[in-house]
Structures are given as structure tokens and as C-alpha cells.
Amino acid sequence: MAKLQFSMCSWRAGAECEERNWVDLPRDVVSTIFQKLGAIEILRRAQRVCSVWRAISKDPLLWRTIDMRNSGDVDFHLGLMCRRAIDYSSGHLLHINIDYFATDDLLHYITDSTSHLRCLRLAYCYQISDEGLCDVAKKLPQLEELDISISNLNKDPLEAIGRCCPQLKSLKFNMEGYRRPHIECDAEAIAIAETMPGLRHLQLFGNKLTNEGLLAILEGCPHLESLDLRQCFNLNLGGSLGKRCAEQIKELRLPHDPTDDYPFEAEIDYGSPDEDYPSVISDIDFLSDDDYYDYYEFSAGSDFSEYDYDLDYYDF
Template sequence: MASSTPFSGPSSSSPSPSILEDEGPRNWAELPPELTATILHRLGAVEILTTAQMVCKWWRSVSKDPSMWREIDMRNSGDLQSMEHDLEIMCLHAVGRSLGGLVGINIEYFGTDSLLASIADSSTHLQRLRLVSCYEITDEGLVEAVMKLPLLEDLEVSYCSVSGDALRAVGRSCPLLKTLKLNCPGYRRPRIECDDDALAIAQSMPELRHLQLFGNRLTETGLYAILDSCPHLEHLDLRQCFNLNLVGNLGKRCSEKIKDLRRPNDPTDDYAFDATVIDMVSSDDDYPYGFSDIDLLSDDEYHYEFSGASDYSDYGNYDYDYYDDEFFL
């Protein structure tokens, strides 16, 4: 059905071309600071530090305001080897600009234990932390960081290696945690059942409202534990959790308790990552003893072995002076 849009044609209220020509070029420095800040926020931290703050003195001034860095979004393409900039140095500079006022940060692909420790040391009021494909963040690094973040309410640890013990420590260190996203590739085969994550969540995160376990290998036992121990849970995403069959009493429990329930086979159109299902079928001829190389690897070993992750030392360093506050005069 056709609908009218602002671009469907001229209207009687539209200014004439002659009026537009008389206005001349717009001076971006005349924008109110809050509007300029809104524009810059939409770009993300990487674009602000490498491009936007160099546009003019006004944008440079706004970009240095600590309020601009309460939320730091370090989104990037993930192709670290082709980048000209060291994202870890850039992130540390952005955190420094917040002057301790950081409440939310998104790290993708380049997070390390040392970077996470630096963020935790200088951002004790952090409420939202997003870690995606951070293969160099270990259980120990995550646990040490969250011990300094008692106000954390929203945590995503997707496509990272994290154990049930580490999750349990997260829950105990962050009693206000309301949202947890723990996503991984969905495996239809090989069929492996593991309730470590689910039991850790049930034992340590009673205040959860939102839980996303895309691709998790939990069973009915783990799901029952979560339903029993997280009384405030309202949103539960179990897409591609192929060990679950939400029928009978379990299906009824989920339907009655959860307001927004995503079932194992629900559509994945709105999922933020690649939702391709991993379905590995091996023949007896290929593996005469009944085990493939994949079967012999643990979950964590498999994820790293086939993730394409490279050692961070491969990425080189970037000159910190580029981000010095005296660079733009």
C-alpha cells in the first residue's frame, strides 16, 4: 500500500528554491551543544576519535566533554588486521575522557583481560557491559573485573569463552544484574547436553528480568532450575537451544511465567549475529572409532580453534599522540 512521505513531492508549505538559496550554507558551529552531542553519539566512539572531532573546533570541544563518554560504543567491523588504529589504545583514551562517569561500554572483537581490568578500575559505576567475540578475555579476567563492578545491571558475553564457574562469580559480584545475554552458535549436531551455564545462572542471578541464551546446550533440568530460581524473569530467548522441547508441563511453565518467550525454533530475523545452524554429520567411514576431531575438543577449544581469532600482537600499535587533546588547534 502506497503511503505519503516527505519526499513524495513539493507541498504548498515548502520553501521556494529562492528562499533556500538565500539562506546560504549552514554553519554547524551554530548548533546547540546538546544537538551536536546527539549527532556525534550516533557515530560511535571510533568515528568520533578518528574523524568527527577533527571537523572543527566546535565539534572538538563538544567531543571532549565528559558527558559525551558516559556511554562508549566501540563497534567496529571485526576485521582488526586491516584497521589503521589500535582499538585498545583508543578505548582507553575514551574511558579516560569520561573522568570516572562511564556507565555503559560496548567492546567488540578486541577485548583483553588487561583492557577489561583498566575499565573496571576507572569505572566503578559501570552499569552496562557488552563483550562480543572477545577471545582474549579469560574466566579469571572477567571475574576479577566484575568484582569491582557491583552496580552492573546489564551484561552481554556473546561468542566468548566463559565457564559456569565464572558466571556464578559474576552473579555473586553483581547482585543488581537484571539482563544477561550469553549467546553462541546453535548446534543441532553433535548433540551435547550441558547445564553448567543454566545452573550457574539459577544459583546466583535471582534478579534477572531478561535472559538470552541463544544456541545454549542446556536441557530441561537447567531450564527448570532457571524458572524456579529467577522469580522476576519476564523475557527469555531460547532460540536454537535444540536440547529443549517446550511441550507438556515445561511448555506450560514457560508460557505462564514468561511474558516474552522465544522458543528454540522461532525465527531469527531480528538476531544480531549470524544465526546459521551448525549441523555436523560424520560417517563411520570418516571416523571408524565413532569420534571426530570435533568430538574430542571441549566447547571452549572448539570455539577458539574455528573462530579465526588471531593473537592480538598481530594487530600492531597506534600512536597515542594522535588522540592527544592538543592535536587539534
């Protein structure tokens, strides 16, 4: 954000310029400016200008949308600021974006603060566990959009979301695309097909589903309007299945379609050029789907409560 100015010029008749204090701006004008800034800029800078702006920054209607997307350079201040923004929302929160720094604890804080959440985005959410997302699913009855891009999550939270969120219309469950090792997994696709019949939009970038999983989705989600299958390299859409996709789906993105508009890393990992299963992973070549996920020990969320700290102590 450009450095805040404390005075402005307004043209009078005769093109004269008058100095005016920003504190004198009408409340609705300041609120409009704040909406353009975004959550991080408001909390770190704008609310610190003066007591009037700080009071305006606490308006619950200003925090119906909390967008805290960032470049991945994360420190614990983001979690603290997010909780403060949630407090300011006073239960009015509808949309939240917490890329990179989401944890199980933060998810619980969000769902304990509002039952009206409609859109949740969790990109690069490696600190979210299957159990954590399953636990909060029942607290999201009005959820309409869910974006889980780049994570360790498996089919279990998808099933929980499908069962507990009947209003869900849009799902993004994206992975990083790779060619080798060759792994086929229809677990997520089957979970979606069996629990999310109302889906209109589905993105499965880099997923390991096969034709069987795709067919299940087409049959279980009859209202699909858009389907993104880019870098889903296990699919063979040259026959009747490809024809059905083209006929049933209005907006279809195929495995080899361009990725220019994809917001995350889309470079393909081709692995070893000589073999499907490089020796460095030989120990897990033939694990079942459940065992494959259990093989890796990922974080199950933060080990401490970020909110134990005095928020006013920190200079955001």
C-alpha cells in the first residue's frame, strides 16, 4: 500500500486547492477505502492512523470478507491478525482466505466465531490435518465454496464436507502435477461423487484419478457446469468418456490444456525418465491409498495457541 497521506486536495471553483485532513472524511468514504486495502493493510497500517480510523476499522460489516492471501513468507503475526479480524467481524464473517498459515487451531477459531461462512480458501495448507478439517465440517452448514489447493489431505475431509455442507456448489481440490512415480488413486473422486451431488464447479488440478473416478463424478454430480482436469495425467479421454464429458460439461479443461491462468506453481515433475518407480521411493511403491498417506508424518496443526499473546503488544 502506498504511504498514507494525511492531507488531500479538493478543487473549488476557480481551480483553487484546499488542504483537508483525512480524519474529516465521511465515515462511509473511509469504509470504502478500507475495503480496497484488504485485511492485512488495515490491521498493520490504516487503523493506526488515528482513533477515528481505528473505530471505523472495527465495524463488523467491514469484516464480512477477510482476505489474507500472501506470498508464503509467513510469521505468526498473520495468525494473530487473522484472529483479530475474526473478532472484529462479530459473527458476520462470510468469506475468508488464509493461504499458507492456516492451522487446525485457526480453523476451529473461525468456525467457533461464525456459523454463516460461505467461502473458505486454504491454499498451501500443510498445517491442516484430516482430523482438523473433519472436526470443523459440521460447523459449516452454509458453506458454498471450498478451495483446498496444495495440501496433504485425503478423502476423509472431503467426505465430511460432503455430508455436512449440503449447500456446497464449488470445490477446488488441487495438487501439484507430476508424472512419476505413477500412482493411481480414485479415493477423492469417489468421495466427491458420493457426497456432493449439488456441485456446479469442480477443479481437480494434478489429481491422480483414473477414468473410473471421473465416470463416478459425472454420474454422482449431474449438475456440474465446469470441470477442470488439467494435469490429471491418468485420464484417457479419447473415447466415449471424453465425448460424454464434452456433452455434459459446459466448461471443460483437459489434462494437457494451458495453465497460464492457474494461480499456483504448474511446472510438471517428470521424475525419472527411465522408470516409473525410482529407487528412492521403492519402499512405498505398493502401499495402499490409506497407507500412502500415513507413510508421511505431516504436522497436525500448531502446537500452541497463537491467541495466548497480547495482540496489542505486537507492532503489525
